[in-house]
Amino acid sequence: xxxxxxxxxxxxxxxxxxxxxxxxxxxxxxxxxxxxxxxxxxxxxxxxxxxxxxxxxxxxxxxxxxxxxxxxxxxxxxxxxxxxxxxxxxxxxxxxxxxxxxxxxxxxxxxxxxxxxxxxxxxxxxxxxxxxxxxxxxxxxxxxxxxxxxxxxxxxxxxxxxxxxxxxxxxxxxxxxxxxxxxxxxxxxxxxxxxxxxxxxxxxxxxxxxxxxxxxxxxxxxxxxxxxxxxxxxxxxxxxxxxxxxxxxxxxxxxxxxxxxxxxxxxxxxxxxxxxxxxxxxxxxxxxxxxxxxxxxxxxxxxxxxxxxxxxxxxxxxxxxxxxxxxxxxxxxxxxxxxxxxxxxxxxxxxxxxxxxxxxxxxxxxxxxxxxxxxxxxxxxxxxxxxxxxxxxxxxxxxxxxxxxxxxxxxxxxxxxxxxxxxxxxxxxxxxxxxxxxxxxxxxxxxxxxxxxxxxxxxxxxxxxxxxxxxxxxxxxxxxxxxxxxxxxxxxxxxxxxxxxxxxxxxxxxxxxxxxxxxxxxxxxxxx
Amino acid sequence: xxxxxxxxxxxxxxxxxxxxxxxxxxxxxxxxxxxxxxxxxxxxxxxxxxxxxxxxxxxxxxxxxxxxxxxxxxxxxxxxxxxxxxxxxxxxxxxxxxxxxxxxxxxxxxxxxxxxxxxxxxxxxxxxxxxxxxxxxxxxxxxxxxxxxxxxxxxxxxxxxxxxxxxxxxxxxxxxxxxxxxxxxxxxxxxxxxxxxxxxxxxxxxxxxxxxxxxxxxxxxxxxxxxxxxxxxxxxxxxxxxxxxxxxxxxxxxxxxxxxxxxxxxxxxxxxxxxxxxxxxxxxxxxxxxxxxxxxxxxxxxxxxxxxxxxxxxxxxxxxxxxxxxxxxxxxxxxxxxxxxxxxxxxxxxxxxxxxxxxxxxxxxxxxxxxxxxxxxxxxxxxxxxxxxxxxxxxxxxxxxxxxxxxxxxxxxxxxxxxxxxxxxxxxxxxxxxxxxxxxxxxxxxxxxxxxxxxxxxxxxxxxxxxxxxx
Numbered sequence: 001x002x003x004x005x006x007x008x009x010x011x012x013x014x015x016x017x018x019x020x021x022x023x024x025x026x027x028x029x030x031x032x033x034x035x036x037x038x039x040x041x042x043x044x045x046x047x048x049x050x051x052x053x054x055x056x057x058x059x060x061x062x063x064x065x066x067x068x069x070x071x072x073x074x075x076x077x078x079x080x081x082x083x084x085x086x087x088x089x090x091x092x093x094x095x096x097x098x099x100x101x102x103x104x105x106x107x108x109x110x111x112x113x114x115x116x117x118x119x120x121x122x123x124x125x126x127x128x129x130x131x132x133x134x135x136x137x138x139x140x141x142x143x144x145x146x147x148x149x150x151x152x153x154x155x156x157x158x159x160x161x162x163x164x165x166x167x168x169x170x171x172x173x174x175x176x177x178x179x180x181x182x183x184x185x186x187x188x189x190x191x192x193x194x195x196x197x198x199x200x201x202x203x204x205x206x207x208x209x210x211x212x213x214x215x216x217x218x219x220x221x222x223x224x225x226x227x228x229x230x231x232x233x234x235x236x237x238x239x240x241x242x243x244x245x246x247x248x249x250x251x252x253x254x255x256x257x258x259x260x261x262x263x264x265x266x267x268x269x270x271x272x273x274x275x276x277x278x279x280x281x282x283x284x285x286x287x288x289x290x291x292x293x294x295x296x297x298x299x300x301x302x303x304x305x306x307x308x309x310x311x312x313x314x315x316x317x318x319x320x321x322x323x324x325x326x327x328x329x330x331x332x333x334x335x336x337x338x339x340x341x342x343x344x345x346x347x348x349x350x351x352x353x354x355x356x357x358x359x360x361x362x363x364x365x366x367x368x369x370x371x372x373x374x375x376x377x378x379x380x381x382x383x384x385x386x387x388x389x390x391x392x393x394x395x396x397x398x399x400x401x402x403x404x405x406x407x408x409x410x411x412x413x414x415x416x417x418x419x420x421x422x423x424x425x426x427x428x429x430x431x432x433x434x435x436x437x438x439x440x441x442x443x444x445x446x447x448x449x450x451x452x453x454x455x456x457x458x459x460x461x462x463x464x465x466x467x468x469x470x471x472x473x474x475x476x477x478x479x480x481x482x483x484x485x486x487x488x489x490x491x492x493x494x495x496x497x498x499x500x501x502x503x504x505x506x507x508x509x510x511x512x513x514x515x516x517x518x519x520x521x522x523x524x525x526x527x528x
Numbered sequence: 529x530x531x532x533x534x535x536x537x538x539x540x541x542x543x544x545x546x547x548x549x550x551x552x553x554x555x556x557x558x559x560x561x562x563x564x565x566x567x568x569x570x571x572x573x574x575x576x577x578x579x580x581x582x583x584x585x586x587x588x589x590x591x592x593x594x595x596x597x598x599x600x601x602x603x604x605x606x607x608x609x610x611x612x613x614x615x616x617x618x619x620x621x622x623x624x625x626x627x628x629x630x631x632x633x634x635x636x637x638x639x640x641x642x643x644x645x646x647x648x649x650x651x652x653x654x655x656x657x658x659x660x661x662x663x664x665x666x667x668x669x670x671x672x673x674x675x676x677x678x679x680x681x682x683x684x685x686x687x688x689x690x691x692x693x694x695x696x697x698x699x700x701x702x703x704x705x706x707x708x709x710x711x712x713x714x715x716x717x718x719x720x721x722x723x724x725x726x727x728x729x730x731x732x733x734x735x736x737x738x739x740x741x742x743x744x745x746x747x748x749x750x751x752x753x754x755x756x757x758x759x760x761x762x763x764x765x766x767x768x769x770x771x772x773x774x775x776x777x778x779x780x781x782x783x784x785x786x787x788x789x790x791x792x793x794x795x796x797x798x799x800x801x802x803x804x805x806x807x808x809x810x811x812x813x814x815x816x817x818x819x820x821x822x823x824x825x826x827x828x829x830x831x832x833x834x835x836x837x838x839x840x841x842x843x844x845x846x847x848x849x850x851x852x853x854x855x856x857x858x859x860x861x862x863x864x865x866x867x868x869x870x871x872x873x874x875x876x877x878x879x880x881x882x883x884x885x886x887x888x889x890x891x892x893x894x895x896x897x898x899x900x901x902x903x904x905x906x907x908x909x910x911x912x913x914x915x916x917x918x919x920x921x922x923x924x925x926x927x928x929x930x931x932x933x934x935x936x937x938x939x940x941x942x943x944x945x946x947x948x949x950x951x952x953x954x955x956x957x958x959x960x961x962x963x964x965x966x967x968x969x970x971x972x973x974x975x976x977x978x979x980x981x982x983x984x985x986x987x988x989x990x991x992x993x994x995x996x997x998x999x
């Protein structure tokens with residue numbers, strides 16, 4: 001049974017007995033530690049083969065600074081090449097190329113056909129590998145395009161307009177990447193996160209519990225937030241209550257008094273960018289006993305989150321919803337997640353007047369666990385168009401500084417984040433980037449049968465065993481560390497002291513006139 | 529309760545193994561025969577299907593074409609012997625418009641009759657020419673029915689084809705003078721058009737299949753006059769005979785049940801129109817013409833002669849035919865629609881658009897640009913397994929000559945072909961409803977020319993990035 005709004009009782013004095021009080025909060029270190037690929041055979045762009053002619057002299061192991069060849073002490077033979085670290089043909093120009101210098105001519109290098117099998121225009125193979133590198137090491141790679149995709153439009157045609165010399169010298173240590181989420185000036189707490197990013201809603205059911213808790217731990221480490229999505233509030237999230245946003249969506253799955261009272265931010269999901277106007281859908285196979293218990297539903301039944309909120313027809317109705325949440329939890333901020341229709345600017349203003357602290361725009365190219373292909377491609381506008389439209393309209397209405405504008409739906413890299421902020425957003429929400437960090441390669445079968453064969457977006461007990469919580473946590477911490485490092489780097493080069501200074505600074509961007517991505521050299525000095 | 533329109537789809541397996549996207553590269557000679565072989569642990573049992581023939585000679589020989597590309601085997605193999613590669617045969621399918629992904633999704637829809645659903649976000653280019661430069665709108669709070677997915681049946685996809693009286697006229701005694709409108713109502717805004725290029729011996733089979741599918745779908749199938757012979761009489765109301773170009777009227781009588789005839793534009797068109805008007809005044813006339821700058825003027829001329837329905841046929845890539853790159857049908861249609869509106873005649877005229885309509889979204893977008901109805905043609909061939917190998921002008925005698933066609937379309941059964949077409953259209957219908965539902969529009973008739981419910985790239989680029997362009 002699903003609770004409808006009217007069936008949820010409002011507790012008489014929610015402030016007195018916060019359910020959170022009974023769960024001690026856990027701290028997580030944000031230290032970067034190596035978290036290499038969890039598979040036996042990691043892969044990169046190149047494949048290095050060692051033939052039977054190898055005489056095990058160990059020269060390659062001495063030569064390679066990338067660590068492709070390893071001959072541990074006491075070993076007679078050299079280990080299988082760790083070719084995910086190989087930098088490819090450019091190595092031939094150096095003095096440490098193993099293929100050229102092997103005395104037995106036993107080594108060869110070629111493009112890895114497997115690498116060409118992953119990726120697409122939005123997330124090219126190289127960007128996926130680069131994100132894996134960031135998650136493994138906490139730093140951006142040097143030999144892979146990690147800043148943008150190859151979709152030929154939007155963020156991929158925008159470039160950061162770096163001056164030859166920064167207009168002001170800024171100490172990287174002093175750069176402020178934090179983001180204030182409550183700008184209304186009301187009596188509710190001010191909530192500041194250390195990075196201008198928080199995690200997108202992924203419900204228990206659509207992803208495994210390890211993914212959910214890993215996300216929460218990483219965001220706890222970075223003093224930011226993760227979101228439950230619409231699937232209830234798993235007990236294992238309770239030690240991270242202070243860094244959890246709980247979602248109230250149209251199906252009201254798992255929405256209870258105590259879940260709303262636990263958190264510092266509640267998110268109303270009106271629509272999702274990948275399937276705007278269509279509502280959510282959990283296929284029957286993924287509705288396992290644990291999921292069904294959490295959602296108070298019947299095992300094996302497909303679960304629909306209908307579109308839209310059946311009780312909202314106007315800004316006044318919308319305000320009534322927000323008031324309900326504010327009444328249930330007097331310390332919570334309220335975020336409103338909407339899609340990007342042509343009137344998205346009006347929707348944003350309406351959300352402000354309804355009392356929202358955050359308006360969260362989810363662009364049409366965003367991620368999902370399952371959506372009709374036609375919706376993902378065609379319905380509603382990409383986020384790149386929506387941000388400037390909303391930013392300018394809120395400014396013209398004189399309320400831009402009273403509300404936090406968050407963008408999501410196609411934010412893949414720290415550069416996408418910076419471009420979104422320069423176009424007018426305050427911060428972003430990421431989802432797919434987190435999944436990629438956990439080893440996703442966008443094979444797009446999250447929704448079918450047992451779910452994700454890589455154990456990320458699956459509640460199948462056997463599949464989810466493939467990923468360990470500590471590893472997942474570290475990968476995400478590393479990813480955010482790499483992102484922050486890049487954000488700071490760009491801000492310093494722009495001579496800006498904080499991410500807040502970049503907001504709406506479209507002069508820090510330029511747009512390539514040529515429609516063809518190929519026309520712009522992929523990597524150009526000074527255009528990092 | 530009124531009867532609801534329902535398309536009866538039925539899973540219909542393809543006649544041949546599909547061309548898959550991936551192939552494995554397997555270094556078998558180094559295999560150590562370990563006990564935890566990744567091939568046995570494939571989540572989707574792809575290797576089991578691929579090796580079934582080794583255990584049972586009657587099982588089909590099947591490459592690993594159903595591979596989903598999750599890389600679990602590649603990354604887990606004890607000795608790292610496996611690689612995956614993109615199947616070159618897959619990449620070679622189609623052309624720059626009918627891309628391998630379009631062909632693949634069409635196959636899936638023709639097989640299952642269901643909406644393509646997948647995980648992860650959109651994968652394609654940011655935008656592209658024609659249809660790919662338009663996004664449809666959504667409404668944050670309005671849904672045409674308040675029943676979520678369960679109210680979908682109440683979204684109407686019916687359209688009217690034929691002359692519509694703009695006003696009713698009455699005699700002094702109140703007698704209605706205006707003759708009753710002869711509207712043809714199709715339940716799907718997609719007609720089934722003739723193949724885009726000559727089909728050789730398969731052509732008659734395709735015509736029979738189109739007619740059968742049109743009956744099942746409550747729409748219309750365009751069939752050349754010469755191929756009416758094989759079509760059962762009870763299918764005739766769904767058949768639109770297409771006169772041969774250059775003939776001054778139908779050869780012999782039109783079959784009894786026929787409700788509409790298509791006349792190709794040309795020097796003999798006027799004679800053919802008069803011939804049909806005098807012999808079969810009950811039949812709606814439609815002039816088939818390529819889109820061009822002067823389309824609106826031509827339509828108004830024909831309209832004066834009593835023709836109110838026009839079938840605008842772009843080339844297979846959705847462009848104005850001729851040399852060079854003509855306007856895309858989206859631009860041509862917006863222009864045509866605007867001109868007809870400005871002339872105050874838009875509502876009298878029905879415009880059918882075909883050519884390049886290859887995905888369900890194209891139907892919605894063509895209608896937004898001003899079409900009343902669309903027509904599918906290349907997609908119907910792909911539904912039968914066609915890989916658009918040669919495209920237009922392939923061979924002097926057209927495709928489908930036995931061995932020249934890899935999927936021997938001419939050997940398919942009519943029932944099979946009709947069901948595959950029905951499945952594809954059923955999937956398109958469901959997707960059209962999703963798009964309409966997201967927009968909060970309750971019937972497709974109201975979508976015509978509704979450019980305010982769409983997002984056009986050129987407008988948005990100017991608004992968002994106009995002052996940021998650097999050449």
